[in-house]
Amino acid sequence: MSDTSTDTGLRTVDGQPLKKALSAAQAKARRRAFLLVLPLLAFVIVTFIVPIGQMLHRSVYNADFTIHKDFGTREITPIMTNLSAWFDANLAGTDPDEAAFAALAADLVVLRELRAPGQVGTRINYEVSGTRSLFTKSARRAERLEPPYKEALLDIDEDWADPALWQAMRGASSPYTANFYLAAVDLARDADGSITQVNDNRKVYVKLFWRTLLLAALITVLCFILAFPVAHLLATLPLRYSNLLMIFVLLPFWTSLLVRTTSWIVLLQSQGVVNDILVTLGIVGDDGRMQMIYNQTGTIIAMTHILLPFMVLPLYSVMRPIDPSYVRAARSLGASSWTAFFRIYLPQTAPGIGAGALLVFILAVGYYITPALVGGSSGQLISNLIAFHMQGSLNWSLAAALASLLLAGVLILYWLYDRLVGIDNLKLG
Amino acid sequence: MALPKHASTLERIWHYVYLVICGLIFLFLIAPILIVIPLSFNSQPYFTFTKEMLSFDPAGYSLRWYDTLLTFGMNAPNAVRDGNWWRDVWNNSTWLQVAGNSLWIGLFSTILATVLGTLAALGLSRPEMPYRRAIMAILISPMIVPIIIVATGMFFFYSSIGLANSFIGVIMAHATLGIPFVIITVTATLIGFDHSLTRAAASLGANPTTTFFKVIMPLILPGVISGALFAFVTSFDEVVVVLFVADFDQQTIPRQMWNGIREQISPAILSVATLLVVVSICLLTVVELLRRRSEKLRGITQS
Incomplete structure (x- = not known):
C-alpha cells in the first residue's frame, strides 16, 4: 500500500488518515510504556551506572602526582608543575640533567609546604617500590638544598639517579595513564618506557585471575553434579511431594549468606562437627583432624552449597515439562536405560544445564564474602584482592583496574546468557 | 517416580542407590542450616556437640x-x-541497635525498590515498550555484576557527592540491589495477565488510575509482595556495600556478624544465625503461600 492510497483512503471520524491516527496512537502507547520505566531507569543510572563509570574513570586516572587537595579547606593546588614542564620539554629516555633536578627540588619545596610528599611518594611507590620514604626524606631537606641540585639530591639518596624512578615520574606526571591496567596483568614499563613482564616473585594478578576462573569452573561442575539428580527427582515426583522437597532447596536460598558461611565454619573447623564425627567413627585419629576450612577446600565446599539452588531451579523448570513418554518410546524400541537417558533425556535438559551453569559461573567468578571469611590465603579470589587494594593498600586505581577487567569478563558472560537463555527467563523460586 | 513392575534387578538396585544419593544431597543442602539451631543452645563455648548435649542432659543446654x-x-x-x-x-545493646538499623534500611530500600520496580515492570510488560531488551538488561545487571564492583563504584561515587557514611546512601544502594528481584517477580506475574481486563475497565469508564488500583493491583499483588520480600531480604543480608560506604552509625546485622566472624567467632554468632534462620523460614512460608495464591488467581491449577 502506498502513501497516496491511504491519503485518499480510510479516514477516522475527525477526518485524519487512518494510518496517521494509528501511528500517533502507537507512539502515544510507546511513550506511556517508556514513561512508566523512566523513573526506575533514571534511578538505576544514577545509583549504578554512574558509580561504575566513575570506577572505570578511576582505573585510568590518578592525579596524586599532579594535584593536591586539602582535606580541610578543599583547596586544590597543582603540584610537581616544574618537573612536568621539564618532562614536556624533554623526550622520554632523556637523562635527567641539572635543570630536571632543579625543577624537582623546587617542587619538593612546594610539597613540603603543602605537607603532600607522602601522597606523591605513595603514587610513585605503586610503580617503583621503596620510593615513598625517598620523597618524604628529600622534601624534609628540600628548603636547605643549594645548587648544583643534582649533586645535592644525590647526596640525600643515590636512588634519585634511578632511571626507572624517572620513568615512573614521567608516567605519573599526566593523570591519565594505562599503567594500572598493565599492573593488573603483571606488566610494567621499564626505564625506557617499553612494556615488560614484572619479576616472577611479584606476579600475582594473572595467577589469581586463573585461580578464580578455575575455582569458578570447578564449583560450577560440582553444582551440576549435585543439582542434576535432585532436580530430576523433583521434576518426576508428583507436585504434592516435590513442592515439599523443594523447601530443602528454597530454604538455603532464603537464608542469610553469612548464616550459611558461619555454619560451614562450625561444621568444618578442626574442632567442629564433621571432624568430631570422623574421629568418633574412627576414620581419622584425634591427632589427624582434617583442615577443611580457611583454605581452598573451605571456599569450594561453602560456595558449592551457596550456589547450588541457582543450578537446581533452572534445571527443575526445564525438566518438569519433559514428557516421560519419549524415554519410554526409546526403551520400547530397544534402547537400554543408559542409552535412553543419554540420547533422549539428557539432550532435552540442555537449556537448563546451560542456564544454570552460566548463572552459577557468573556468580562464582565475582564472589567475595565467602572466600573472605573461609578462604584463608589459598582460597582467595580476585574480588578479595580488589577489596584489599580498596581498604588495605589504598591503591584505588589498581583496585579499579582489576575490577574493570573482572567487570568486562562478567559482562561478556552476561551477554552470552542473554543471547542463549534470555534474561526474561530468569526465575527465582 | 515409581519403579515399573518389569524393572530388572540392576535397575531396582540403581533406583534405590539414586534415592539414597538424592537424600544425601538434600542433607548437604539443609544440614548446615539446621545444625546451628541446637548448637546455639550450647552451655559450653564450643562449636560442637558436647557429651551432655548428646545425652540430652538439660545441663548441656x-x-x-x-x-x-x-x-x-x-x-x-x-x-x-x-x-x-x-x-x-x-x-x-549493640545487637538491638544494629537490628534496628537493618530494619529501617531494609524497609525504606524495599519501598523504593518496590514502587519504582512495579511501575517499571508494568511498562516493560507492555508489548509496545521500545528498547525492551536493552533496558531490561540494564535493570537486571545489579544482580549480575559482582557485589565488590558495585561497592567499589559506589564508594567512589558517594565520596564525591558527600553521601558516604549516610543512611540515604546505604538505602539507595540497597534499593538498587533489590530492584532486579522486584522486576523479575513482577514481570513473571504479569506474563499471565489478561490485558483485556484493563480494556474492559477502560470501556466501562474507569480512568487509568482507577483501573490500576481496582483491577491490575489486586491481581498482581502476590507478585509485588514476593518481589518486595526478595528486595527486603537482599537488603537485610547485604554486607559488602555496608562495609564500603557505611559508618559506625549505619552498622547492620550482617555487618556486625562479619565483625564477629572475622575477629573472634563465639557461639553468640550462632544464636544470631538461629534467629535469622527462623526469619528466613517465616519469609519462605509467606512467599510460598503467595505463589500458590498467585497461581490460583491466574487459573493455574496444581495437578
Missing part, C-alpha cells in the same frame, strides 16, 4: 549465648534486671 547477645554493648549488663536494666538494653 542453656540460653547463655542469647543472653550475651542481648547484653553485649550495655553499660551495666550485670545490674538487677528491672526497668532500668531493660532501658539500658533498649538504648545500648
